Amino acid sequence: MKPSVMSVARKLKFHQLVVLDQVLRSGSLLRAAQVLNLTQPAVTKIVHELESYFGAPLLVRGNRGVSATELGELVVSRARSMLADLRALADEVEAYRDGSAGHVMVGTLISASTWLLPQALQLLKQRAPGVLVSLRVGQMDQLFPAVAVGELDMVVGRVPDDWRWRDEAPQLEVEVLYGEELCVVAGAHHPLHDHGPVSLADLHGYPWVLPTRDSLLRRTADRLFADAGLDAPANMIESLSVLTNVSLMQDQRTVGLLPLETARQLAGNGILRPFDLGTTLQFGDIGCFYSASREPGPAARLFLDCLRLASQEHASPETI
Template identity: 75%
Template sequence: MQFTHLSVARKLKFYQLMVFDQVLQSGSLLRAAQALSLTQPAVTKIIHELESYFDAPLLVRGNRGVRATPLGELVVRRSKSLLAELRSLTDEVNAYQEGTSGHVLVGTLISASSSLLPRALQLLKQRAPKVLVSLRVGQMDQLFPALSVGEVDLVVGRVPDDWRWYQESSQLEAQVLYGEELSVVAGANHPLVGQNPVNLKALLEYPWVLPTRDSLLRRTVDSLFDDAGLTAPPNVVESLSILTNISLMQDQQTVAVMPLEATRQFTGAGLLTTLDLGTHLQFGDIGYFQTRNRELGPAARLFRECLEQAAQEQHGELQG
């Protein structure tokens, strides 16, 4: 069967593609039906209609749920871009008819999630309380593909030095907001509190909580020890959970490395203290990524403005 733009436009419906995408996200027809407030037979019928139209199976059903066939992967990959444009169209129509409203999906890294993002969200809600914001926390190898296909509108976090080597980089552009530093932190009553400067080698005697090995922050931490001619700490827990890390440091022994912005509210509350190594530890640039070929909807554009305003409040003028 030879497909044409006209035949596809006549037969395919956005709703079918939305259901198919939800089935793959959920991993089962039943969970997709629950997420969409449909019955399982209704979801099954929609999938059968799609498979009948393409004259080929789109899903493989197994004991562990469902997954896409090669043709299904192709369909869902293209569908995500279409659904992202549909969401933007919906936002713009709502904004035109009702005032500012809509839905913004933001991907974020730990480096921006504790200070910059909360302030940007406060500003957004002051200006447009009807806008719904969904946050997705992950690493760049997860967030860049999601951004390129429209699963998220913006990605906020550290701008990696090597981001142009990512497969999706030709579709993306970055805006730097400010430069971030790192802090070595511990519980407020750690034995080395008050020693200025603290010897990094002496800290190796204590337990550490470090970022996971696949994170940008971990690369920076590893270089801290390499530059000092030291091996990595032998007693380590790997975690990107801020709440878990803070709880671990309440033993007054555990040490961690965190972005400076992420530590300020906790040192101010007396939960943590900064250990002065006698030098500034540079983490890198914090900013946001967006796609080059897809225009943001009004809600996402407003959130971007709030993000830039939050950065100006905290760090002065935007960097180029």
């Protein structure tokens, strides 16, 4: 007989789902217990209770830790969606009570994390200091599924040209915030900075640091070289770490790519300097993705308003 919603609600408890979710995030019963401030036997007991209810194993133990069985993946996927709704409920109740609390989970890419998000966060904290914002930096292949199932409230970053072809696209909406340009940069004392306009061909023989092949910025970089009739540089390091990239460029030879606003910040500090290529390089639209079916909570709506306001204050192009 198919179990009724009432019978499932009586036997399954939210705290059991929280434990299962944390075990899979941690990859270890012990680490999950530490995060949840429980003992390992207590975590093991809760997992066994869930497996007993579902009548099959949910976890498998291997050399690299604990992972989900096929049934476990199904259960935790639904559980994460329910937990997201529960978090939204808690936020809405708290916001109803005092209008200034809640928790926002935001995914981001490099293109938004160095300028737009700090601006929006400052605006949010001025309006609602009690709102907690948790940021997760990653690639769209990781972030899109997370926002689709409710692990994240939104994802802020460059809008991929092909995003509507992705599996999660029907579950997502996007709001374009502004268009971003791109800069080719190097240390402030690179020998070609004082030679007037330069071309990619002039810079091609220098060492380069470029994003990894799975990133949107790398696809843009590859297209720039192809349009200039060039192969990718032979002397290259792949890195998504802004701090690492900036450090590499301090040798005054290594060249890299950065979104315009990121380059402006670093140029203002005298760390880097963009090259004059005699033309504007387009990076693409920066936007905010959120669930098409799940209404954002009050804290998430407030943060989205702050993102819009920060985007409106986006400075017009200027010399950097």
